[in-house]
Amino acid sequence: MSTLILAEHEGGALRPATLNVVAAATQIGNDVTLLVAGSGSDAVAQAASSLAGVTKVLHADDAAYENELAENLADLVMTIANDYEHILFAATASGKNVMPRVAAMLDVPGISDITEVQSADTFVRPIYAGNAMATVKSSDARKVITVRTTSFEAGAETGGSASVETLAATAASEKVSFIGQELSQSDRPELTSARVVVSGGRGMQDGENFKMLDEIAEKLNAAVGASRAAVDAGFVPNEYQVGQTGKVVAPDLYIAVGISGAIQHLAGMKDSKVIAAINKDEEAPIFQVADYGLVADLFDALPELSKGLDG
Amino acid sequence: MSYTAPVRDIEFMLNKVVGLDEVAALPGFEEATPDLVAAILEESGKFTAEVLAPLNRVGDEQGSSWSEDGVTTPEGWKDAYQQFCENGWGALSFEPEYGGQGLPMCVSAAVQEMWHSSNMSFGLCPLLTQGAVDALHHHASDEMKERYVAKMVEGTWTGTMNLTEPQAGTDLASIRTRAEPDGDHYRISGQKIYITYGEHDLSENIIHLVLARLPDAPEGVKGISLFVVPKFLVNDDGSLGERNDVKCVSIEHKLGIHASPTCVMSYGDNDGAIGYLVGQENHGLMYMFTMMNQARHAVGVEGYAIAAGAYQKALAYAKDRKQGKTLLGTSEDDQGIINHPDVRRLLMTMRSGVDAMRGLALECAASFDKAAKHPDADKRDYYQRRGELLTPMVKGWSTEFGVELCSMGVQVHGGMGFVEETGAAQYYRDARITTIYEGTTAIQANDLIGRKTARDGGQGMKELTTEIRATVGELEKSNRAELQVMAKRLGDAVEALEDTTDWLLKQDNAALPAAGSVEYVMMSGRTVGGWMMARTALAATASSEDPKYSDAQITLARFFAEHELPKVGSGKQIVTEGGESTISIDVAML
Amino acid sequence: MKVLVAVKRVLDYNVKARVKADKSGIELANVKMSMNPFDEIAVEEALRIKEAGNAEEVIAVSIGPSQSQETIRTALAMGADRGILIETEEELQPLVIAKLLKHVVEKESPGLVIVGKQAIDDDSNQTGQMLSAMTGWAQATFASKVEFEGDALKVTREVDSGLESIKVAMPAVITTDLRLNEPRYAKLPNIMKAKKKPLETIPVADTGVTTTTGLSVVEVNEPEQRQAGVIVSDVSELVDKLKNEAKVI
């Protein structure tokens, strides 16, 4: 038996998340098939075929897959689902959107957000915002899973030489159509794959002040994130949110600025290698997880930090 | 400042100790079932924690401010007040005929605790409105009620109580504000001071209830009448008309409750403010007295509510703050100062004290509920007596003890308690007013020894101590050692209280009882508090739902019995033996 | 049109979850339980849809123990018209929940089902999508805005790279994200009225849905704790530590 992964890609390239999912699949142990569904996605299929550990690439190219609509992707997966014991998705907005449909159609429970593969049928996943880790075991013939990407070291982009087979496209759903998107324009690295993340919280006071974080991010080649409070307050758009219900990140360095450190925020960043926190409230819970804490007014500390990074 | 409403403790006290079911069984209170009350407390807890508590600090720091154009409340208050009204919280206890919910006073008191714990300066506004509505409800004509009450219940208009004048504080007999008849209304002129929310920007209109004298009125207490003086006159169709001749000329700078504007009100700078007589001429003070119990009860609730807020703050700090190796810490990580026995003592005093005061206040409120709705007239009388007897204890003891507990909250914080940063100091400062307004503690004491004890020859007190003795009997039957301890302590306390009452009733020199009267309020408050805690312990023993919770209730009750009830005995000594030294000194030597 | 909202009773958002000593799960005895925050957003959205004249009735459904009635009452107090409790003492997985919701959907024929994108206890983020797949209705997850456009909906969704909008035919299943709305507080008169609103209880056995699945929890453990580090005295010390000690910049 083998494992099927729904690859994610955009702009003609695989999203880094897919490499983490391949790593999880490798731990499960069976052959790995990557399904590339897209429109005008030949280059992606080619790139997929060279990933280390991938034995086969199935490629379905059709306008139906252009915008990652869950209905269309799930229907496509279902045409081949019975050939696989494990069907894996990244625990991204896109993967979370599709996975449960596939599980429902196969009449098996979905297994969300695994952080560890204990064996081919036993996995660990966080519950209660990461305040507990549940070990779950599946006796179903098919295991439909999303993978928390930060928990698996990305596989190599080269070294494989999988065959690429074309897969017939399924009909597009008539019930749903894509209208458009408002994507943030940023030259910064993507939040979930950046090596350094600088995040701001309610303490930033307004969106304008996030420019101070941008300046520091620029110098560190970092991505900028935010706590839920900052997003809810409208300082920055939703895609900045790090936490239980936002993005989960695990960079080498996470700098939390003006973030108190609610459980729900910690759930999204506590696997970072090094955490630095700047907060004027010395009792802020963020200091309980920070490797380096600075009790200071961020409006004094940030300009200094920016200057300090030049030296 | 963060606040989590102690919903569970309140529910336990209401349901298992005070007996909400008995109240809900009364005709007219059928709706107040435990599940409904639970839902109300839950939502009130959410609202106060999320909307009112975050404004407590800004309120203190910014305060309300005065200008020629009026009084501006701190940032965010107007929105919060609007939400408060939209959500119907102001209307909780009022009669359904005015748009209220007609809930029992014990439920309303439980909810109001949360207003004051989260933000007392805010809570004062609806509290005063409630007082004004009560006065109108009981004494105004139907036409007058129709014109004012519904809007006040809604909260679109707020109410004030204008009693105090520079020369007339405790002694309202010396009120001088004048009311001249002028057709179907009166012209009011004079100055009132310390008027809470006398002017503000939270509501469209402010309905002032003003005590004043008619030109031909008899001297003293029998010559005071009560008037409605709206800030904006109200047209026959209910719309707002002209601005009345009443104005806030300044607001006070105070020790606490900075956001609650304490106004100097000037009436009749021009032609005299238009006022409308409530009820009959010269009955004003009497009307005030009929609603006094309610208002004093409400301030007593403030007393422990604010201590409840201070307790939460102190508890959190004590868990977090580390100083030296503790005697009670169980591990390296468990070294918060809460594990120093003395810090425990402070916290236990605060926690058990708040529970006991809450018990007293809810018991008192439930008595008034029964007095209002019990089908049996004798029972109504009995509970009216009980409610009236407990009221000066609720106001007198709970505010004094509340201040003491807030001071302990400061103590738990050490130096951080004295600096403003943590907010512990604010509770202490805010609490301080509660022993002063709505009748100082001394006035509660006069009320307790005079109107509530001497006047009925100690009957109400006797009924109370008889019930307490029955509880002592129940405690004695228990096989738990803690309850035996409580039986002993509560038995001793009730005996000391009875002895003291007997002594008081026998005195003919009024000065001696007066000298010990405040101590008598304290000892009766403590005894009833201890009674409520003992009943809590009995209820906890009978409840198997959550053994940990039950055990904690029993320990808190035992703590109260061991730490507060012994003071009743010394209270007896102070009252019965300490009067002479209090009054005999040559004042010239002081 | 009817709108169906699903509401789950979960450990209160502010209460820290504690793993039971026997590792069988989370301690839920005698701790505060509340409505899943995402479901509050779902109820709020349904009410706004009704208030805008786009629906006639809002039905709140919960699946859980009898105490879940309180959660339904909360929804009724916010303004939902009636409630349905599918009563079960078992902790059910999203697959089963979706099947039970489908059972209610078949009975009630709503035009719209709104559910939270995830429950903050098991954090699965599956139920809405599963229900959509089972009913064949259109799916609009992680919604941050819902607009009526004739007999279709325009839904703005929160995705990893920002926002996207899709058009879905009705009936549809929507799952809510945080920014969809800010749930109202229940008004006191409505809390009182909620008591009298109809609440139907259906034993789970009466639905004919099998409640067991092939997925079981082996054990639940505490996560690894991160140790607090050091407090640095100023920015230059921070920069120095990051450079020379942690070597991350």
Ligand SMILES: Cc1cc2nc3c(=O)[nH]c(=O)nc-3n(C[C@H](O)[C@H](O)[C@H](O)COP(=O)(O)OP(=O)(O)OC[C@H]3O[C@@H](n4cnc5c(N)ncnc54)[C@H](O)[C@@H]3O)c2cc1C
């Ligand atoms: C912040 C604040 C808000 C207020 N809000 C209002 C309001 O909204 N409306 C309103 O009308 N008033 C209000 N007041 C006034 C308040 O009710 C009075 O201050 C209070 O009744 C005490 O009166 P006084 O200040 O004149 O003190 P005094 O009466 O001068 O008392 C001074 C001391 O003498 C004692 N004393 C006086 N008489 C006796 C006695 N017979 N027996 C024993 N001891 C006695 C008192 O206990 C006190 O210790 C407010 C006051 C404050 C400070």
